[in-house]
Amino acid sequence: MKTKIDLFDIEMAEFTPVIETIKDYYGFDMSGYGSASLRRRFIRLMEQFNYDSVFELNHAIINQEISYQKIVNYMTVNVTEMFRFPPFFRSLKDEVIPYLKTFPVFKIWHAGCSTGEEMYSLAILLHEAGILHRAKIYGSDINSEVLEIAKQGIYKMNNLKEFTKNYQESGGTEPFSSYYTANYDMIKMDPMLSEQMTFCTHNLVHDGPFNEFQLILCRNVLIYFDIDQKTKIISLFDKSLCPTGYVGLGSKDRMITNGDDLEYSTVNQLTKIYRKETIGIRA
Amino acid sequence: MESEHKIWLIGGSAGSIKACISILKAITKPMDRTLIMILHRGNDYKSELAEIFSNATGHTVMDIGHQTKLEKGVYIAPQDYHLLLDETFNTCLELSEKVNYSRPSIDVTFESFSYILKDSLNVAILSGSNADGAFGVSKVLQRGGRAIVIHPEDAEFKTMPSETIKQNEGKCSVLKINELIQCIKKENT
Numbered sequence: 001m002k003t004k005i006d007l008f009d010i011e012m013a014e015f016t017p018v019i020e021t022i023k024d025y026y027g028f029d030m031s032g033y034g035s036a037s038l039r040r041r042f043i044r045l046m047e048q049f050n051y052d053s054v055f056e057l058n059h060a061i062i063n064q065e066i067s068y069q070k071i072v073n074y075m076t077v078n079v080t081e082m083f084r085f086p087p088f089f090r091s092l093k094d095e096v097i098p099y100l101k102t103f104p105v106f107k108i109w110h111a112g113c114s115t116g117e118e119m120y121s122l123a124i125l126l127h128e129a130g131i132l133h134r135a136k137i138y139g140s141d142i143n144s145e146v147l148e149i150a151k152q153g154i155y156k157m158n159n160l161k162e163f164t165k166n167y168q169e170s171g172g173t174e175p176f177s178s179y180y181t182a183n184y185d186m187i188k189m190d191p192m193l194s195e196q197m198t199f200c201t202h203n204l205v206h207d208g209p210f211n212e213f214q215l216i217l218c219r220n221v222l223i224y225f226d227i228d229q230k231t232k233i234i235s236l237f238d239k240s241l242c243p244t245g246y247v248g249l250g251s252k253d254r255m256i257t258n259g260d261d262l263e264y265s266t267v268n269q270l271t272k273i274y275r276k277e278t279i280g281i282r283a
Numbered sequence: 284m285e286s287e288h289k290i291w292l293i294g295g296s297a298g299s300i301k302a303c304i305s306i307l308k309a310i311t312k313p314m315d316r317t318l319i320m321i322l323h324r325g326n327d328y329k330s331e332l333a334e335i336f337s338n339a340t341g342h343t344v345m346d347i348g349h350q351t352k353l354e355k356g357v358y359i360a361p362q363d364y365h366l367l368l369d370e371t372f373n374t375c376l377e378l379s380e381k382v383n384y385s386r387p388s389i390d391v392t393f394e395s396f397s398y399i400l401k402d403s404l405n406v407a408i409l410s411g412s413n414a415d416g417a418f419g420v421s422k423v424l425q426r427g428g429r430a431i432v433i434h435p436e437d438a439e440f441k442t443m444p445s446e447t448i449k450q451n452e453g454k455c456s457v458l459k460i461n462e463l464i465q466c467i468k469k470e471n472t
Contacts (some may be wrong), residue, residue, distance in 0.1 A: 008394060012370070036367035036375040036395055037296050077379045153348060220378045252349040252364060252376045 005052050007043045014054045015042050022075075026068045028073070029205050030075065032229030037077075045074040071145045077224065081113045081159060083121045085251050090171045091271040092122065096246050097129045098213060105126050105134050106214040109240060111204060112221035113139035116150025116197075117163075118156070120179075121170070123193040128173055132196060132205070138211065140202035145212035152191035157182060194257045203234050209240040216241055220250035231256055243278040289316045289469060290353060290404055292396060294419070296323035296388035296411025297453040300332070302460055303409070307357060309464045314342060317353045318424025318467075321392045323385050324413065330362045335418055349376040360387040367395040371412035383415035393419025402427030409433050411443030418449040431457040431463055 007073075009162045030038060042057075049066060051057045060066050075170045083089050095107040110119050119139050132143050141147050141201040180187040202210070202223070209224055216237050234256055237247055247264070249272040250253065255264055267273040293303065303320055310318075321459055324330050336344035336359065347358040347366065351374045360366040364376040366387050375395075382388035389408070393416065397404050408416045408424050410433065420430045432448050435441040437460050458466065 008398070034369060034375050036369040036399075037377050037379075039398070040377070040379070040391070040395070079376065079380060081377050100300070222379070223376055227350075250378075252361070254349070 003019075006276050007046050007056050007196070012039050012053060013216070015039070018042070018054060018061065021058055022071060026071070027060065027206070028068070028075075028203070030073065032205060032226050034224055034226055035152045037224055038075075041075045041077075043069070046146065048074055057247065062243045065224040067144055069143075071208065073145060076143055077141065077220075078114045078146050080220075081166070082116050082117045082155075082163035083170045083172075084118060086166045086169035086269070088165075088170075088219075088251065088271040088273075089125060089246065090120060091268045091273055092248065093108070093125050093129070093171050095267055095273060096248070099123060099244075099246065100214055101129065101131055102125075103134070103214060105136065106131075107136045107211060108138065108215045108217070109211065109213045110137065110139045111202070111216060111237070113141050113147075113150060113217075114143070114154070114197075114261065115146045116153065116199075117155065118217070118219065119150060119197060120153060120193050121167070122178055123197070124167070124172065125170070127193065132193070135196045138213075139197060139199045141199075142203045147201065151194070151196055151199055153191070155189070156187050157185045158188060159165045159209070165186075176238050204236065205229065208234060213240055213245060214240050214242055215246045215248070217248045218250075218253075220253070222249060222253040226255075238255045238276065243276060246275050247276070249274070288300060290396070290400055291316060292321060292393060292404065292406045293318065293409065294321045294393065294406065294416045295388075295409035296385070296413065296440070298410035298442055301439070302333075303336065304339050304461065306464055306467065307342050307344075310311070310468060312342055312344070314356050314382045316355055317358070317391075318356075318359045319360060319366070320349060321366060321387050321389050323387070323389075323415070332362075343394055345446040347374055347392065349374065360392060362393045363387075366392045368399045370399065373400065375422075383413055385413070385415050389416035394422045396430050397399075397423040400428070404428035405431070407431045407433070407467075408444055408447045409460075410438035410440045412440040413442060414446035414450075416443055417447040420455055421446050422449050424434050424451060424454050431465060431466060432457050434459050 019030050034235055046057055113119050127134050167176040179190050255274045262279045264274040265277050267275050299322055333346050334431055334436045342357045344357045345401055346361040363386055367375040369375045382391050393406055425432050432444045432455050434457050435445045438444045
């Protein structure tokens with residue numbers, strides 16, 4: 001494992017030309033990504049493809065020896081799970097779903113949904129509240145490959161025990177096994193859950209709003225961006241959210257609302273759920 | 284690093300909690316440096332480790348957050364995230380793949396902190412039953428930092444210290460837990 005040159009000795013600044021190349025070739029701009037994490041991602045990419053120097057890596061990207069898809073796969077984080085951080089989903093169930101119930105039809109955007117586990121989690125809660133058929137759920141990610149997995153709703157069985165436990169802790173009322181069929185070490189989520197889902201590639205850095213939502217979820221995504229980029233993304237969410245709509249973030253994310261007219265109230269500090277308050281109608 | 288105070292990272296897995304408690308108990312309050320514990324813990328329950336440490340030691344122990352400036356005090360790496368340090372000396376949490384079946388991984392944190400802090404970083408390895416930390420220690424040493432490994436005889440689970448010593452033969456100090464406490468204390472005056 002530890003042979004040849006040590007990739008960990010490469011200085012972060014050396015990767016700047018590679019960031020430029022990727023931006024020039026594919027419009028995939030990582031300059032607003034947090035440097036500590038970005039450095040790890042580059043090292044991982046080089047390890048995977050056995051490159052010994054940044055020059056080699058840059059050369060390979062210029063000559064398209066590594067596909068854009070592979071770059072996206074290795075440079076972004078796609079780790080997720082069902083009902084990750086159960087207090088969050090319990091909070092959605094208790095504090096946000098009653099609000100969604102008041103709409104004849106409502107729209108949800110899951111930004112950075114990755115392989116979709118949390119979308120199915122949300123769909124299960126909506127189903128149990130009897131309002132899934134009234135929902136339109138949009139899942140977006142920069143990575144089209146993970147969206148394919150999300151669409152299929154087929155997951156490895158080895159995390160099933162954890163998923164089941166998370167589901168129960170989130171306040172689920174049914175046996176979790178009623179939501180999937182198991183075969184060949186895999187589970188397939190009940191297609192009923194994905195009937196209201198639409199998937200699209202969307203890059204939070206440069207793509208704009210595409211609809212108006214009652215609820216936006218973006219969990220454990222903002223932590224990868226620097227403060228400027230984060231502020232831009234929050235403003236994108238603000239533009240995409242209906243007045244009085246909700247935003248749910250990851251437990252280590254924070255809502256930043258400096259400047260502008262962004263007014264949000266904290267619905268739940270622990271689970272990072274916020275509500276948009278339009279000035280004038282605030283209590 | 285511009286910071287005038289030293290940073291200590293303490294890594295451990297199985298059998299490290301007791302050792303951490305003895306270390307913290309022995310250090311005068313308030314802590315006049317940054318001490319961060321990176322401990323493996325399960326993620327299938329909500330960890331109360333920060334409260335447990337606070338109650339047991341009298342120090343205010345906090346889970347370290349995302350984009351937190353390193354202040355003097357005692358911290359613990361949060362459950363189920365990797366802990367990194369960025370160029371502005373702010374912490375950075377990452378939810379990427381586990382490393383050595385662990386998140387937080389000691390290797391990841393030691394490597395990232397030493398990349399930024401170079402020779403002003405001090406690390407210690409306590410007890411555990413895998414080799415997470417051994418690679419991290421090698422990077423800390425290579426970059427001029429200081430690494431202390433608990434003598435395997437003094438560790439409840441020996442694999443982690445033994446492997447770390449083996450992979451960094453002759454380069455890290457191997458100390459008894461009491462000597463480590465003295466070491467941290469000496470610098471904490």
